[in-house]
Amino acid sequence: xxxxxxxxxxxxxxxxxxxxxxxxxxxxxxxxxxxxxxxxxxxxxxxxxxxxxxxxxxxxxxxxxxxxxxxxxxxxxxxxxxxxxxxxxxxxxxxxxxxxxxxxxxxxxxxxxxxxxxxxxxxxxxxxxxxxxxxxxxxxxxxxxxxxxxxxxxxxxxxxxxxxxxxxxxxxxxxxxxxxxxxxxxxxxxxxxxxxxxxxxxxxxxxxxxxxxxxxxxxxxxxxxxxxxxxxxxxxxxxxxxxxxxxxxxxxxxxxxxxxxxxxxxxxxxxxxxxxxxxxxxxxxxxxxxxxxxxxxxxxxxxxxxxxxxxxxxxxxxxxxxxxxxxxxxxxxxxxxxxxx
Numbered sequence: 001x002x003x004x005x006x007x008x009x010x011x012x013x014x015x016x017x018x019x020x021x022x023x024x025x026x027x028x029x030x031x032x033x034x035x036x037x038x039x040x041x042x043x044x045x046x047x048x049x050x051x052x053x054x055x056x057x058x059x060x061x062x063x064x065x066x067x068x069x070x071x072x073x074x075x076x077x078x079x080x081x082x083x084x085x086x087x088x089x090x091x092x093x094x095x096x097x098x099x100x101x102x103x104x105x106x107x108x109x110x111x112x113x114x115x116x117x118x119x120x121x122x123x124x125x126x127x128x129x130x131x132x133x134x135x136x137x138x139x140x141x142x143x144x145x146x147x148x149x150x151x152x153x154x155x156x157x158x159x160x161x162x163x164x165x166x167x168x169x170x171x172x173x174x175x176x177x178x179x180x181x182x183x184x185x186x187x188x189x190x191x192x193x194x195x196x197x198x199x200x201x202x203x204x205x206x207x208x209x210x211x212x213x214x215x216x217x218x219x220x221x222x223x224x225x226x227x228x229x230x231x232x233x234x235x236x237x238x239x240x241x242x243x244x245x246x247x248x249x250x251x252x253x254x255x256x257x258x259x260x261x262x263x264x265x266x267x268x269x270x271x272x273x274x275x276x277x278x279x280x281x282x283x284x285x286x287x288x289x290x291x292x293x294x295x296x297x298x299x300x301x302x303x304x305x306x307x308x309x310x311x312x313x314x315x316x317x318x319x320x321x322x323x324x325x326x327x328x329x330x331x332x333x334x335x336x337x338x339x340x341x
Contacts, residue, residue, distance in 0.1 A: 005106040007333035010321055012112035018320040019119050019313070023126070023161025026313060030123040031287065033067060033312035037255070038284030041068040042308040044255065049262070057217070058082045065307030066102075067315075074100040077113055077310045083215045091150050092215065093117065097314050106334070109318050113310065114150075116317065120309040122154035124254065124283075125234045126162045128301040129209065131286050132232055132252065136293045139163075140232060144170035144207030146200055146221075147214030147237060148182035155211055155236065160189065167192045172203040201226050208232065212240040219265060224248045227298040235265065235302040243269040246300065250293050251279050252286060254303040266302050 019026055036042050043066040050060040060080040067073060079095035086092055095113035100106065133139045143159075143166045145152045169192050173179040179196045186194050197203035204210055204226045214220075214237045222242040227233070227249070235241060238259075246269040253259040253266060256279055260267045270276055281291040283301070293299045321327050 004334050004337045005101070005104065005108060006329045007107060008109045008318075008322075008327045008329045010109060010111040010318060010328070012115055014321050014326065015112055015115045015317050018317040019115065023123070023158045026119055026316065027123040027127050027158065027162055029312050029316050030120055030309050031127050032069070033071065033306075033309050034124075034127070034254070034284050034287065036067060036069045036071070037306065037308050038282065038288065042066060042306075044258070044306050044308050046258070046261075047305075047307070057084070057215075063305070063307035063310060065311050067308045067311050071312050071315050072102050073311055073315050074102060074105070075307075075311045075314065077117065077307055077314075079113065079117055081215075086149070093150070097310060099311070099314055099318060109314075111314050111317060113314065116310055116313050118150055118154040119158075120313045121151055121236060121303070121305060122158035123313070124303050124305075124309060125155045125211070125236055125301070126158035126164070128252065128283050128286075128303070129159060129164070129232065129234060130162055131283065132293050132299055132301065133209075135286065136232070136295055136299065140208035141166055142168040142170070142207050143209040143211065144172065144197070144203040145182065145211045145213065146172050146203060146240065147212060147216075148173045148178050149213060149215075151236060152182065152211060152213040153185060155213060155234065156186070156189075165192075166190065168206070169194045170197050170203040170207050171195070172197040172200055204231070205229065210234070212237045214240055216240050218263070219243075219245075219268070221245065224298075230296060230298050232293075233298060233300045235300050238264040238266075238302055238304065241265040241300065243272040245298070247273065247278050249278075249298040249300045252281060252283055252291075252293070252299070252301045253279060254283055254306055256282065258306065259302055259304040264302065264304065 097113035219242040
């Protein structure tokens with residue numbers, strides 16, 4: 001008789017243990033997933049947004065995906081964003097992820113996924129920063145963070161884990177308390193000068209690498225002149241920049257169809273001009289040498305966030321936990337396994 005499939009639950013503590021200190025390794029997993037996606041070895045449908053008429057700032061998003069190659073799984077991430085959580089002292093985002101067996105379709109694991117989501121987002125940003133900066137002629141030494149929550153912290157960790165070092169670090173957040181908290185975090189890990197900026201303009205003009213990790217729902221940075229020094233911009237939160245800034249920049253996305261929707265800044269730019277010619281290509285195009293960033297324009301990376309990246313990192317975590325013997329399976333999770341009882 002065929003043995004019933006097993007189902008495991010992987011906790012956030014186990015996820016953290018699997019990825020902490022392995023930023024370069026996780027980034028290589030994300031790069032491999034990007035290459036599989038670029039080669040047509042993934043399925044990445046549109047994300048589905050569950051919204052609430054009485055709570056317009058809140059949403060829960062479903063990201064289904066499938067990855068072939070060395071990952072070889074199907075799955076879905078279910079991630080909520082409730083910005084009001086921050087005022088209560090808990091993170092904005094929470095998530096779980098289900099992995100499904102590629103042969104039978106049976107789910108075999110549920111993983112806490114806020115850490116996986118943050119890690120894949122940060123690894124994607126660090127990978128893009130390295131690929132774009134190295135092809136542009138050198139890595140920036142002055143970095144600025146606009147928005148300083150969990151994602152900003154993970155991006156900093158992953159930049160450091162991929163060899164970035166900084167002489168100057170800038171911080172700007174609408175909350176002075178949060179800005180000072182992030183400054184304190186940076187002081188524990190960085191030797192460069194750390195400055196809290198009262199305005200986004202001041203931070204942007206003094207940074208050669210700018211990280212946007214906000215919860216902005218519409219553009220709040222509108223003057224292309226702030227970018228006249230041609231910085232590299234990791235536009236992770238997707239809706240911070242006006243169409244004018246996007247249209248005056250060299251734009252790289254993770255996936256054109258996914259990124260140019262849901263009123264992201266690139267989507268607003270498309271609506272403004274009626275075409276997508278301002279998009280130079282995808283990160284896969286940069287990695288494969290199809291396109292290269294110029295030195296005489298701002299370079300903006302806008303990643304919508306692909307479910308295939310979550311699956312790649314989740315499978316990496318699952319394999320590490322399983323190989324350590326610490327996998328927590330749920331006895332009898334699948335019960336009706338005989339067709340006729």
